[in-house]
Amino acid sequence: MKKLFNFCLIGLSIALISWGFKGHRAIATIAQKHLTSNTAYVVSAYLKGEGMADVATWADENRNNKTAPWHFLNLPLGLTHDQFVKLVTESDNNVYSAILKTEASLKDKNLTPDQKNEALKYLIHLVGDAHQPMHVSRKEDKGGNTIQVRFDNKGTNLHSLWDSKLIDREGLREADIVKTYDAATPAQIKQWQSDSPMEWIWESYQISSELYAQVKAGQRIDEAYYQKYIPVIRKRVDQAGIRLAGELNKLFNNEQVKITTVTPAPPPPPNTQIVTAVKLEDIKQATGKTVSVQGKVYSSKDIGSMVLINLGAAYPNQLLTVALKGKAKDLGNQIDTKTITVEGEVIDYKGKPEIIITDPAKIKF
Incomplete structure (x- = not known):
């Protein structure tokens, strides 16, 4: 069932x-x-x-x-x-x-x-x-x-x-x-x-x-x-x-809150993340991996909380969607029609590969 x-x-x-x-x-x-x-x-x-x-x-x-x-x-x-x-x-x-x-x-x-x-x-x-x-x-x-x-x-x-x-x-x-x-x-x-x-x-x-x-x-x-x-x-x-x-x-309604301060764990050593370079055509097979991928921006859309850009083809035929949020959102109006390189984790969102970017340094164009 x-x-x-x-x-x-x-x-x-x-x-x-x-x-x-x-x-x-x-x-x-x-x-x-x-x-x-x-x-x-x-x-x-x-x-x-x-x-x-x-x-x-x-x-x-x-x-x-x-x-x-x-x-x-x-x-x-x-x-x-x-x-x-x-x-x-x-x-x-x-x-x-x-x-x-x-x-x-x-x-x-x-x-x-x-x-x-x-x-x-x-x-x-x-x-x-x-x-x-x-x-x-x-x-x-x-x-x-x-x-x-x-x-x-x-x-x-x-x-x-x-x-x-x-x-x-x-x-x-x-x-x-x-x-x-x-x-x-x-x-x-x-x-x-x-x-x-x-x-x-x-x-x-x-x-x-x-x-x-x-x-x-x-x-x-x-x-x-x-x-x-x-x-x-x-x-x-x-x-x-x-x-x-x-x-x-x-x-x-009847809960008594006891908030204790937890010492945060130390940050992981730098440069420990493995980044795999992949072709845009193969991005769907890289779901769950942190990758570096290059592609041309064909279309974009600002939905308020983030800017969504489509690589490889215009929506709805894009090969990859990149969601720009936080500080990276400001790049949304600078990269139309440009070829960019993106670094981040590939997720499966609604049947399509997607990378969420918050750090502007993860995009080069």
């Missing part, structure tokens, strides 16, 4: 972030508003003083081979609730199992503060992912990434439309998004927080099934579509925030 339904990544290697930067921060901010005072203290302690909104996209920005599948869940359409629960229960390494694992980690009294910090940052993000309908959807179209549509006279795809395009259309500032979306009644809060993570993703599955039934490749997304579904997006973001707060209150 596990082989038949392979719960792997969806989407293309341009790495669209679920709910976009605005959506994830809104979810975290809504959750923060609904924490008990003790939970808020514990969360702040584990996050080392950072706000929940500030770490809301950390899990996307620090994905790797192990954690990349945690953001998604692929299922065939047409499942009954019982069939859905059976398949999800039998699966592993997806958004549902990742939420359960991170919550178990946060209950584990033997974990270090750094381990709790990482688990909490994942949970904050993954609860949001579970409520994005296109993150619980079909494998064959990579969660709607291959379904091209037009919105606001521009080309996009179904996944991106639901990640950020509909939210962006509202034109609201971050604070106004939270003010507008955080509209749950006390009765709704009680009901939403009593639902299990299985029900969260079942709701997303039902919505994505409806979206698939109503869209055709090349379709123009009109005002009627926007007016129909922006309330759905508002509700899903609000539900994610309210439910995240509920989970954190269950975990931390």
Whole structure:
């Protein structure tokens, strides 16, 4: 059964972030508003003083081979609730199992503060992912990434439309998004927080099934579509925030935090990493290795938290995607059409090889 339904990544290697930067921060901010005072203290302690909104996209920005599948869940359409629960229960390494694992980690009294910090940052993000309908959807179209549509006279795809395009259309500032979306009644809060993570993703599955039934490749997304579904997006973001707060209150409301200072391990000796030179055409076979590879930049895209550049061919036929973040992000507007040499670990992201670069010295052109 596990082989038949392979719960792997969806989407293309341009790495669209679920709910976009605005959506994830809104979810975290809504959750923060609904924490008990003790939970808020514990969360702040584990996050080392950072706000929940500030770490809301950390899990996307620090994905790797192990954690990349945690953001998604692929299922065939047409499942009954019982069939859905059976398949999800039998699966592993997806958004549902990742939420359960991170919550178990946060209950584990033997974990270090750094381990709790990482688990909490994942949970904050993954609860949001579970409520994005296109993150619980079909494998064959990579969660709607291959379904091209037009919105606001521009080309996009179904996944991106639901990640950020509909939210962006509202034109609201971050604070106004939270003010507008955080509209749950006390009765709704009680009901939403009593639902299990299985029900969260079942709701997303039902919505994505409806979206698939109503869209055709090349379709123009009109005002009627926007007016129909922006309330759905508002509700899903609000539900994610309210439910995240509920989970954190269950975990931390009665917890007494004891943060101990751990002396960091000394840095490894310099020049101990083995770097293998590979041809761009062979990059897919180098997954998991730290390599040096050269290729021409054919296209790029700034998604806010990082710049994604495609080597070897333009998207979607690229041989390698390089994600520039941190200080390296500033190179994004300097390397279009240039031939560059990149050094870093090759990961498999949504079926395509990718290298994440934070140090500008790892790129030469």
